[in-house]
Amino acid sequence: MLSLDRRDFLRLSAGAVVTGAAFSASVTTSIAPAHAAGPQRARQFRALWISSVANIDWPSRTGLSAAVQRREFEDWMDLARSLRLNAVISQVRPSADAFWPSPHEPWSQYLTGTQGKDPGYDPLAAQVRAAHERNLEFHAWFNPYRVSTQSDPKKLVASHPARTHPDWVFAYGGKLYYNPGIPEVRRFVQDAMMDAVTRYDLDAVHFDDYFYPYPVEGQTVPDQATYARYGGGASLADWRRSCIDTLVEEMHERIRSAKPWVKFGISPFGIWRNRSADPAGSATSGLQSYEAISADSRRWVRQGWVDYICPQVYWQIGLAAADYAELARWWASTVEGTDVALYIGQAAYKLTSGDFTDRRELVRHQEVNARYARIAGDAYFSASDLRANPRGAISALVDEAYPSPAIVPAIAHLGGRAPQAPLAVTAARTRDGVRVRWQHPPGSATSYAIWRLDGTDTAPVRAEDPSRLVATLRARPGRAQEYVHRGGSGSGYAVTAYDRTWNASEPAAARTR
Template identity: 45%
Template sequence: MINSSTRFFCAARNRLLLAAALLLAGCASEPPKSLVTPFPAVTPPPQPTTPTAAQQPVRGVWLATVSRLDWPPVNSVNLSSAAQRISLQKQALIDKLDKLQRLGINTVFFQVKPDGTALWRSDILPWSDMLTGTIGADPGYDPLAFMLDEAHKRGMKVHAWLNPYRVAVNTRPATLAALNRTLTLHPASVYVLHRDWIRTAGDRLVVDPGIPDARDWITSIVAEVVTRYPVDGVQFDDYFYAETADSPLNDAQTFRTYGQGFASKADWRRHNTQQLIEQVSRTIKQLKPQVAFGVSPAGVWRNLSHDAAGSDTRGAAAYDEAFADTRRWVQQGLLDYIAPQLYWPFAREAARYDVLARWWADVVKPTHTRLYIGVALYKVGEPSRTEPDWTVQSGVPELKRQLDLNEATSGIEGTILFREDYLNQPQTQQAVNYLQQRWGN
């Protein structure tokens, strides 16, 4: 029996092959057509007649837990007293939320699945070693529940940020040994439960995105979070297919097993990512329609040189590098919001901030997907030969220019800063003072 998504894919693939043949037979002077993501003829859902809280401008920040980048404090993990560790971790989070509230931040994108572990009490994933230093060790409290309680008390929203496929950030023997030790735990790591799903890519352990059961597993994790916690949203970051030239993902066998009928492995990979986004979107809407689903992809969908619908840029493209057809997800209404990472200044010719911000605004314009722009707080005040604007007057003029454009451009409904701990760094303090004046309470 052929389901609707299969029929859609087959029809789309046939249109692609026909269009490609016509293009090859046509005049060479004609511009290339966007062959893969034709705008679907769909009836948009009715818009609410009164403004909702979700339509207010988002002033957000990403709070990363992978490698304890933003939280929890590194020194908390080494405390011999569990009570002291819990107290220190909770107080650090309270202090951060208090500061964010003073700055006018109204949404926190909290990384609850940094790898193959969880920062909530899960029946699917073991506890994160970011909390205690040991995978699977009960931290004595529920960080996601605590974050939600504290943020909601302050009138701030929380989106559960998940990295869908990463299992571990390195492949060192100590890491593999720690994962193997979870075999007796309930739940154990996916590394020991489904070794046939595990691959190495970008010098990291990942779950192979081409395996249907693995995508179902990720969807079940999202369902668990949405069902058990009053999260305001769920967000995937840009790590779908994440590989490097030195450490590619070896999914040749997976392609032989599941890739029949695809013209290329690249098309098949994009289909796999599409399948994940479709089923996660559908699952969230079935469980809790009010929970927003979003993705924070790389800032460039495709370059104009590769696709007439692409942006006038020369950057690494999500479509071609991560096999994520992010524009299509917006067009099909699969996302409540998209938050592209536009981590460049106005003067970066290969990927100008204003060019990309306006391109994305045009993409979302005929849809009901909200657009929030990810801004590179981590670059503010940092010397750069290729992007010197970040240090001119401590980066404040560049930051101001980007925020001004976001607020003045129809279709852009918010800004998200990457990432929280850079609000506490010496090189960003003039910019933080500016944010306080602009956004602060």
């Protein structure tokens, strides 16, 4: 993930982050685009990253009232829906701090401007509620080891664990980090994150690419004493990787033990290793996360320590050092034979910066993705760049690649059970379109999809024909369930129910009257 302390290995400019710009009204709602970017899918993960570090996306600045912060976040959720996305990845622990009342770490400074100051409400609870009301999955994004974007521990609140345990922390590259090689640190950061997992209705836990810090020329990570104590005879590089492997494996096990339906995903740097260094690597020549930040992302996939992997493939098609098409192929082959879902991290910010000179670069990425059945979706960094819609590029992406909504793909090993089909479905013509109504079935339904039919034949629904998918929405038990298809002209409609891991019920249909 692009942050304050890293540019990609090509040293390309990240460009200014744009905030507050209105999204172009040119996004259409037509069912069939003029030029579809590859075969359309009814099941596709579509997410945006919302960054809180340095107030990149949310909140837009520190010190806003609780009401304004809530409204800003709801605006981001509305943007996600308008772009036909179905998930948000929101940063809730950017720098060893918290966007919820944590017993382990202080309130984040990015809320009020003062670390440790109560914002007067529970931002994480409000975020989860806002996302779920719009039927968006909520992925809580945590940074395990970054403590501060500056290097002076005295600038942290006095009660900060980094000050009460100064031996846990090192300074490097002008920043502060928890030392990943100390077992007590690993347990502590897991405890801090698991507090949110156990207390909130999260759909997923998400890590980005920050493990050991990215290399800084002329500096050495100061963990020699830790290595001498815990290295156990392994090389320094292998030991560091083992420390991160242990964090990943243990975190996955703890999440599964506490809430087996909550996904665990990581968004690593886009290159694991180059083929010149390892025959199993990609045909690239860039920075290798295996060496640079001790991230053995291929092993996490092959061992099944993650439920999804979302590599940051932040480069254009045809780039010699890191060709998007080559990396998409490599990651698709890496997840082959596993039950790990593959989503691709997309650099919307490079449209803003101008590094992507082709307005349709992200559309072309979708055309590449369509070659591989194992690529199940995408996430876009960052939210502000989607809102800015530079050169109309995001409008083009939505028009061509996302002409209809999409349902989050199910991940088999997460389990769950298909709920009972919706009850008493009716479809009635109104002045505005067609009003579809149904009753909430007993059991585990958390959301619905509405499909347009020709007659009442539900075969297209069972096949999940994306051209028939009209909308998805959250279940509201105890309340009337309905959806108005504005301008709708279907001679019949069907509704399917989904549990929280996206297992589908049988469709229930009605002829339009």
